[in-house]
Amino acid sequence: MHDIRIEFVMSLFILGAAVLAFIHHTALYFFSKDRFLLHYLIYLFFTGIFLYAKTGLYAYAFGIEAENYMLYAYKEAIQIVYLTSYFNFIIHAIWLSGTKVPYLFRFWKPIGGVLLLYAALFTMSKVYFPLDDYTIPFVAIRIFIFAITGIMLYQSFKLREIRFQQIILYGCSAYMVCGLTSFITNLDPTTDMLIYPLEWLMIGSFIDIIFFSFAIGYRNKKQHESLNLSLLEEANKLIEKQAELENERSRIAADMHDDLGSGLTKITYLSQMAVRNDTQENLVKIKNTAAELVKNMGELIWVMKEENNTLGDLASYIRAFAADYFETNNVTLRTAIKDFLDEMTISGNDRRNIFLLVKECCHNIVKHSGAGTVWLSIGYADGLNITIKDDGCGIPENKLQPTSGNGLKNMRVRIAKMRGRMEILSGEGCEIRFVIPLQKDSKNQPFVPL
Numbered sequence: 001m002h003d004i005r006i007e008f009v010m011s012l013f014i015l016g017a018a019v020l021a022f023i024h025h026t027a028l029y030f031f032s033k034d035r036f037l038l039h040y041l042i043y044l045f046f047t048g049i050f051l052y053a054k055t056g057l058y059a060y061a062f063g064i065e066a067e068n069y070m071l072y073a074y075k076e077a078i079q080i081v082y083l084t085s086y087f088n089f090i091i092h093a094i095w096l097s098g099t100k101v102p103y104l105f106r107f108w109k110p111i112g113g114v115l116l117l118y119a120a121l122f123t124m125s126k127v128y129f130p131l132d133d134y135t136i137p138f139v140a141i142r143i144f145i146f147a148i149t150g151i152m153l154y155q156s157f158k159l160r161e162i163r164f165q166q167i168i169l170y171g172c173s174a175y176m177v178c179g180l181t182s183f184i185t186n187l188d189p190t191t192d193m194l195i196y197p198l199e200w201l202m203i204g205s206f207i208d209i210i211f212f213s214f215a216i217g218y219r220n221k222k223q224h225e226s227l228n229l230s231l232l233e234e235a236n237k238l239i240e241k242q243a244e245l246e247n248e249r250s251r252i253a254a255d256m257h258d259d260l261g262s263g264l265t266k267i268t269y270l271s272q273m274a275v276r277n278d279t280q281e282n283l284v285k286i287k288n289t290a291a292e293l294v295k296n297m298g299e300l301i302w303v304m305k306e307e308n309n310t311l312g313d314l315a316s317y318i319r320a321f322a323a324d325y326f327e328t329n330n331v332t333l334r335t336a337i338k339d340f341l342d343e344m345t346i347s348g349n350d351r352r353n354i355f356l357l358v359k360e361c362c363h364n365i366v367k368h369s370g371a372g373t374v375w376l377s378i379g380y381a382d383g384l385n386i387t388i389k390d391d392g393c394g395i396p397e398n399k400l401q402p403t404s405g406n407g408l409k410n411m412r413v414r415i416a417k418m419r420g421r422m423e424i425l426s427g428e429g430c431e432i433r434f435v436i437p438l439q440k441d442s443k444n445q446p447f448v449p450l
Helices: 009-032 035-052 057-062 064-096 102-128 135-158 163-187 197-277 280-304 311-328 348-369 406-417
Strands: 332-337 373-380 384-390 421-427 429-436
Touching: 009 035, 009 197, 035 064, 035 197, 057 064, 064 102, 064 135, 064 163, 064 197, 102 135, 135 163, 163 197, 311 332, 311 348, 311 373, 348 373, 348 384, 348 406, 348 429, 406 421
Parallel strands: 332 373
Antiparallel strands: 373 384, 384 429, 421 429
């Protein structure tokens, strides 16, 4: 190994930097599966081949004559493929910022195809039908390349406010300067040059690798910060969700205490009266109270079940409740319910509040209106729309005030919790309209029981 003659120490040094960058970013890609890193790895790979051709290692492995033939036949193709991989990386770097320049992205594949076709034809010419002078194709392709570089540099400049693009811009600018210097010095090369034309491209590549690696490192840092922020937001959502669940458990406990506690106390009292007096009336009251408790428990369990999460389920349950309730009280019910509601979901809290609104209306109709017919309609137009209308005596004006009556006051509180609105039209009969702003694509929030 000590006998190796390195013609260009600079190319070997930069090749080492490219190999280290390739290994590092391969490891990053293995763990992140970031497709953008693939474009950078492709660029580093062909940069390594371009640099390897100038290190003298090929001559050590295959001989001086083989190296001279390789440089004669393939040097231009290697350089063009390397530049194509460079442009490909820059284009995808611009793409990352969400700026898809129409003409640049529309024509990149044809442009890349032209560059690769030139590389193939140039190599075939060198191998099979050599020309006396390659100046025209050599200059023409480089003018084409400088035009592409200028366009990409301009697009990076327009995105300079983005830190990632700013770092890419610095690398592109340095490479542009080195490329122009390489082109100019290559027009009239001399043997006493301090830095040869291709070495200017190597210097540009080395500067690019530094800036591009910094840019990718900066991007990874931002991605990690964004991920940490997302995780923190998710953690806060889970904490809020847990708090909601605790509140829901407390509410269920309060409901069970109010409904079951008061009902069981009443049953206990009536049972004691029945034992002492042995009256049929107290036994009937016990039966009715127990039945009411079972019914209330059924309603509570229905709300708690997660599978009852669509507006169609809610509408069916409301219709069944209203039909049974009004039939028991000799009131005719007419219903009109939209079928498309099955496609929409609703949370357990909203299901409960909506059902209790309708239940309160039904109780008020039977208790106060003396109605013979009730019309119930449920639909969706800019929110869930529920209308309950009866042909009873209506609601007196003094009872419509916000401070009068616990029933209407509770209904206003419930509708406010859902950010909806309630309208009451009273005259010959009464009509109550509820409008609740629910999103059609709303996701169900599961109701977790005790």
